[in-house]
Amino acid sequence: xxxxxxxxxxxxxxxxxxxxxxxxxxFKVIPEELRLTKPLDLPEGxxxxxxxxxxxxLSDKTAGVxxxxxxxxxxxxxxxxxxxxxxxISRAEFYTAYTPYQPExxxxxxxxxxxxxxxxxxxxxxxxxxxxxxxxxxxxAEAVLMADRIQRKxxxxxxxxxxxxxxxxxxxxxLWNLPIEIVTVPLQADGSTDMNALKNxxxxxxxxxxxQSPNFFxxxxxxxxxxGAAKEKKIxxxxxxxxxxxxxxxxxxxxxxxxxxxxxxQSMGNKLNYGGPYLGFIATTDxxxxxxxxxxxxMTKDNRDQRGFVITLSTREQHIRREKATSNICxxxxxxxxxxxxxMSTIGEAGVKEVAEHCHSxxxxxxxxxxxxxxxxxxxxxxxxxxxxxxVGKNGKDIVEKLTEKKIIAGFPLIYYYPERENQxxxxxxxxxxxxxxxxxxxxxxxxx
Amino acid sequence: xxxGMRGLSFKxxxxxxxxxxxxxxxSLPKLDVPKADPAKTIDKKFLREGKIGLPxxxxxxxxxxxxxxxxxxxxxxxxxxxxxSCTMKYNPKINEITSSLPGFADAHPYQPYSISQGxxxxxxxxxxxxxxxxxxxxxxxxPAAGAHxxxxxxxxxxRYLEDQGNPRKKVLIPDSAHGTNPASAAxxxxxxxxxxxxxxxxxxxxxLEAALDKDVxxxxxxxxxTLGVFExxxxxxxxxxxxxxxxxxxxGANMNALMGIMKPGKSGVDVLHLNxxxxxxxxxxxxxxxxGPVAVAKHLAPYIPKxxxxxxxxGEFYLDYNPExxxxxxxxxNSNFAILVRAYTYILSCGSDGLKESTEHAVANxxxxxxxxxxxxxxxxxxxxxxxxxxxxxxQEKFGVTTKDIAxxxxxxxxHPPTIYFPLIVxxxxxxxxxxxxxxxxxxxxxxxxxxxxxxxxxxxxxxxxAPHNTVVGRLDEVTAARTPxxxxxxxxx
Numbered sequence: 001x002x003x004x005x006x007x008x009x010x011x012x013x014x015x016x017x018x019x020x021x022x023x024x025x026x027f028k029v030i031p032e033e034l035r036l037t038k039p040l041d042l043p044e045g046x047x048x049x050x051x052x053x054x055x056x057x058l059s060d061k062t063a064g065v066x067x068x069x070x071x072x073x074x075x076x077x078x079x080x081x082x083x084x085x086x087x088x089i090s091r092a093e094f095y096t097a098y099t100p101y102q103p104e105x106x107x108x109x110x111x112x113x114x115x116x117x118x119x120x121x122x123x124x125x126x127x128x129x130x131x132x133x134x135x136x137x138x139x140x141a142e143a144v145l146m147a148d149r150i151q152r153k154x155x156x157x158x159x160x161x162x163x164x165x166x167x168x169x170x171x172x173x174x175l176w177n178l179p180i181e182i183v184t185v186p187l188q189a190d191g192s193t194d195m196n197a198l199k200n201x202x203x204x205x206x207x208x209x210x211x212q213s214p215n216f217f218x219x220x221x222x223x224x225x226x227x228g229a230a231k232e233k234k235i236x237x238x239x240x241x242x243x244x245x246x247x248x249x250x251x252x253x254x255x256x257x258x259x260x261x262x263x264x265x266q267s268m269g270n271k272l273n274y275g276g277p278y279l280g281f282i283a284t285t286d287x288x289x290x291x292x293x294x295x296x297x298x299m300t301k302d303n304r305d306q307r308g309f310v311i312t313l314s315t316r317e318q319h320i321r322r323e324k325a326t327s328n329i330c331x332x333x334x335x336x337x338x339x340x341x342x343x344m345s346t347i348g349e350a351g352v353k354e355v356a357e358h359c360h361s362x363x364x365x366x367x368x369x370x371x372x373x374x375x376x377x378x379x380x381x382x383x384x385x386x387x388x389x390x391x392v393g394k395n396g397k398d399i400v401e402k403l404t405e406k407k408i409i410a411g412f413p414l415i416y417y418y419p420e421r422e423n424q425x426x427x428x429x430x431x432x433x434x435x436x437x438x439x440x441x442x443x444x445x446x447x448x449x
Numbered sequence: 450x451x452x453g454m455r456g457l458s459f460k461x462x463x464x465x466x467x468x469x470x471x472x473x474x475x476s477l478p479k480l481d482v483p484k485a486d487p488a489k490t491i492d493k494k495f496l497r498e499g500k501i502g503l504p505x506x507x508x509x510x511x512x513x514x515x516x517x518x519x520x521x522x523x524x525x526x527x528x529x530x531x532x533x534s535c536t537m538k539y540n541p542k543i544n545e546i547t548s549s550l551p552g553f554a555d556a557h558p559y560q561p562y563s564i565s566q567g568x569x570x571x572x573x574x575x576x577x578x579x580x581x582x583x584x585x586x587x588x589x590x591x592p593a594a595g596a597h598x599x600x601x602x603x604x605x606x607x608r609y610l611e612d613q614g615n616p617r618k619k620v621l622i623p624d625s626a627h628g629t630n631p632a633s634a635a636x637x638x639x640x641x642x643x644x645x646x647x648x649x650x651x652x653x654x655x656x657l658e659a660a661l662d663k664d665v666x667x668x669x670x671x672x673x674x675t676l677g678v679f680e681x682x683x684x685x686x687x688x689x690x691x692x693x694x695x696x697x698x699x700x701g702a703n704m705n706a707l708m709g710i711m712k713p714g715k716s717g718v719d720v721l722h723l724n725x726x727x728x729x730x731x732x733x734x735x736x737x738x739x740x741g742p743v744a745v746a747k748h749l750a751p752y753i754p755k756x757x758x759x760x761x762x763x764g765e766f767y768l769d770y771n772p773e774x775x776x777x778x779x780x781x782x783n784s785n786f787a788i789l790v791r792a793y794t795y796i797l798s799c800g801s802d803g804l805k806e807s808t809e810h811a812v813a814n815x816x817x818x819x820x821x822x823x824x825x826x827x828x829x830x831x832x833x834x835x836x837x838x839x840x841x842x843x844x845q846e847k848f849g850v851t852t853k854d855i856a857x858x859x860x861x862x863x864x865h866p867p868t869i870y871f872p873l874i875v876x877x878x879x880x881x882x883x884x885x886x887x888x889x890x891x892x893x894x895x896x897x898x899x900x901x902x903x904x905x906x907x908x909x910x911x912x913x914x915x916a917p918h919n920t921v922v923g924r925l926d927e928v929t930a931a932r933t934p935x936x937x938x939x940x941x942x943x
Contacts, residue, residue: 045800061567064555275558275782335734
């Protein structure tokens with residue numbers, strides 16, 4: 001299938017009008033030695049029927065979580081997405097539009113982005129949220145770079161080891177080439193960041209303290225204490241969130257004086273998609289808005305005195321500021337943010353709280369059910385929202401594989417990132433996990449141990 | 450035929466203004482486990498009290514709201530979207546079907562490999578196809594967008610040079626480059642040094658020679674460049690940079706001019722990024738998500754971001770989390786996978802023949818516009834061009850009509866404007882890239898509109914300077930928007 005509207009006759013007319021005898025003449029500007037003399041070594045084009053068949057076959061060789069009882073989270077969560085999201089997002093007006101550089105014909109995208117920014121502000125309790133970044137990990141790196149710009153003379157970043165390991169790795173990669181030192185702070189036995197170690201690590205040369213809550217191991221951090229320690233030493237504090245539904249139950253970071261809230265908002269209306277695209281978000285205080293990376297949408301008026309929306313504060317961005325820009329980002333995750341806006345509109349005020357309540361209740365029930373098997377331990381005693389670590393006493397990867405055969409994906413084996421946590425599995429629970437699924441998890445896990 | 454008209458331009462409030470206490474647009478299954486009291490395990494001071502501030506609306510409200518505002522967008526599915534360097538080609542519908550197949554859409558990135566083989570195979574095959582198209586030794590699918598790909602490309606160069614003993618200090622970038630180039634170089638700790646383009650709109654070999662020294666880590670070059678001109682000296686340029694020990698980074702934003710015609714990897718370039726949301730037909734989504742794979746020459750292959758996809762002796766696919774020399778991670782999980790599915794679908798649909806023909810049609814369409822409009826608009830560079838054409842507003846400016854006015858008047862006439870005021874080296878640039886997706890009829894309509902504007906500029910300039918007239922909003926006050934930013938909705942104070 002080729003997507004070429006011109007017939008052979010029209011194509012010939014075009015060539016004739018240009019004044020060339022053949023299409024090859026148009027490529028004469030490319031030196032002959034570089035021009036290909038044979039076709040690309042790829043199959044010939046296929047019909048729609050054949051292509052669909054190939055792709056369906058590949059999809060069938062991959063199991064969607066709907067066919068399994070999945071307890072996987074670890075930064076990507078399987079939540080209910082209302083049908084409004086898929087229906088509205090398949091409108092070509094949204095998904096086949098470009099970046100809204102011509103506001104007069106982009107008010108749909110701009111208004112949806114403005115609503116998304118507003119919703120993220122409410123959820124996080126912050127004053128400003130941008131129109132999206134790539135994903136939680138790169139957004140975290142952007143937050144660190146933002147802090148570095150604000151705290152020019154300070155060259156140290158303090159990061160809790162409770163942060164998602166892939167986020168930590170991404171920050172390290174981004175900072176590799178810059179004169180910034182990263183110091184990590186260990187967790188204490190209950191699974192939360194060791195406050196004494198944190199206070200020792202953070203000093204006059206520290207630009208920002210970064211911690212995740214709920215952290216990678218599911219434990220809710222003492223944000224109040226960390227924010228207090230940061231304020232005392234005039235250091236910025238950035239909170240990472242990978243499960244934004246936790247904000248339906250937990251107090252907004254803004255209430256504790258957090259300076260930057262950053263993370264992954266995939267939970268809001270975005271499918272799992274085997275890892276992406278997801279929705280990086282960043283929110284901050286009004287004071288710091290001019291150091292924010294990425295696009296911002298603002299409200300203004302047109303020359304007919306009507307309300308309208310535009311990309312604003314773009315002097316921060318690369319197309320204007322070039323090497324002095326606050327970030328190199330251009331294309332972001334606008335459609336994912338639109339999905340989040342539709343999701344949060346549909347689920348709404350009551351729904352976000354109710355989903356959060358379901359998630360937490362399922363996790364509490366699962367905790368009890370697993371405990372009752374008498375065969376597992378819980379390494380961390382700290383409070384959790386919908387995710388916790390289970391020590392199964394045997395290699396976690398083996399156990400997960402064993403249960404996969406029983407149509408259960410028990411969780412994320414932590415051995416992938418933490419060799420010392422060989423026997424531990426990180427399990428997440430959402431409103432989509434039924435009591436029956438959880439009972440079967442406990443029974444099969446008990447049986448396998 | 451001029452297609453602009455007043456459409457259904459609804460007035461529509463913000464979703465927050467439609468909120469009514471108690472309205473609901475969702476339903477959840479009844480909670481089938483005992484309701485847990487969070488205060489039992491979580492300190493009360495960490496629990497949310499009161500309202501979040503999200504809307505309270507019905508499902509019908511949501512559908513109508515977003516449907517109405519969607520009608521305020523121009524889109525590829527409406528018509529020609531001639532944004533230069535953005536490659537707004539048609540987004541085939543089959544891509545949307547394949548990317549939402551349940552095996553792909555509902556797969557968790559950490560699910561065991563045993564139940565992920567199809568997704569991994571797709572990534573593996575896509576890597577191979579992109580290697581063939583670009584002529585490189587390895588591809589990383591991690592980058593989430595073009596600028597992310599640029600950043601990764603520069604990180605690879607830096608890490609490679611470090612291993613050679615010296616990361617060096619400078620990156621040379623032509624003045625016609627996209628703003629993301631210098632911004633990406635800066636994050637890698639490099640000083641961006643600008644190179645001036647010559648009168649043909651190409652990189653000047655003598656200027657390059659003068660700028661090259663042992664401190665140069667890389668040259669970042671877009672080819673064809675943002676003037677649509679192929680850098681015909683590319684081989685020589687690469688040799689010169691390599692001679693002083695530097696690397697050549699190619700911005701592949703304009704690959705739609707080269708696919709099936711030439712392979713950048715065979716021209717001496719060391720790294721290239723692709724934009725799947727340009728060349729490979731994945732939708733732009735109002736600004737994203739995209740995908741910006743990076744293709745590299747053999748010596749850079751060991752450094753690509755982790756995890757890397759591999760196939761074992763049994764023919765099973767897996768991700769290697771710890772390749773020894775990798776620069777590390779640049780994102781979470783593995784890729785913007787759903788975008789990869791679309792691009793792979795496109796490559797299968799077009800095939801080797803279709804990809805080449807697409808390039809040919811794209812280049813022919815651009816040259817057709819060039820031929821038809823060069824009588825009416827100033828062509829700042831005479832050099833032959835490939836997939837896009839750059840005019841300036843020099844002729845119209847004499848009558849007080851600028852590029853911005855031309856763009857806004859095009860909106861009245863039913864077309865999305867070209868990229869404007871870029872590249873920066875052209876005064877009042879109008880950068881037109883029609884892509885292969887446009888028929889002669891559609892091109893003729895656009896050409897007619899552009900000619901009408903050129904005539905209006907001379908005779909009735911106010912039609913342009915006061916445009917647009919037919920859009921749902923008029924020209925917006927961007928100065929006030931930036932000076933006193935309103936970045937979120939708040940209820941009007943009494």
